[in-house]
Amino acid sequence: IPEIRENLSSLEEGPVTSSARILDRFFNDYRNEVEAHFEYEEQTVFPYIRGLVHGVHTEGYSIEQFEENHSNIEDKLEDLKNILxxxxxxxxxxxxLNRTLFNVFLLEDDxxxxxxxxxxxxxxYVMQLEENHG
Structure with a gap:
């Protein structure tokens, strides 16, 4: 993501077009969504799983909630490619442009x-843990 941000910044160094401004705004929103996704995993999902592994089932949360709220960040990356x-x-x-697209494709693969x-x-795996502790 930092490389793509750098690529996009270099694309915007020329005359700033409306396309560049839209792209910048779209990418910043996308980056924030990806960061929120990983933060949710770190703050909520992984502690929940660690608890299950150690025999503690947190009431009021299940891996189904993760699946239901699992944003599809891959779709927005497809939109970014299309915009580019x-x-x-x-x-x-x-x-x-090719360097930027290459980095977007690498991120998409990751x-x-x-x-x-x-x-x-x-x-x-977590569903199985939940069943065992249910």
Whole structure:
């Protein structure tokens, strides 16, 4: 995310267009959403799981709540790619745009792996722990 922020900053160093301003605002909102996602995991989900591992079931919370509130940050990353591809090619040097897109694709891959691990490993494991402590 910091590399993409740096890439976008370099794209905006030329004449600031309305596309660049929209892109900047969109990315800042996206970054805040990703940070909130990870903070929620660190502050709520992981302590809950640690408790279950140690035999403590926190009443009033379940991994289902995590799944229900699990924002799909991958969809917004797809929107970012579309904005970059659709609105900026004529406004910025191709090399800078390609570097930015490459970093967005890398982030997309990382987040896809993150979501896959959550959905296929973490959530089923925690559901099993909940059943054992239910």
């Amino acid at each position: 591809i659709k609105y900026l090619p004529g406004e910025v040097p191709a090399e800078e 987040l896809g792996r993150h979501a896959l691990i959550e959905d296929k490993v973490l959530v089923p």
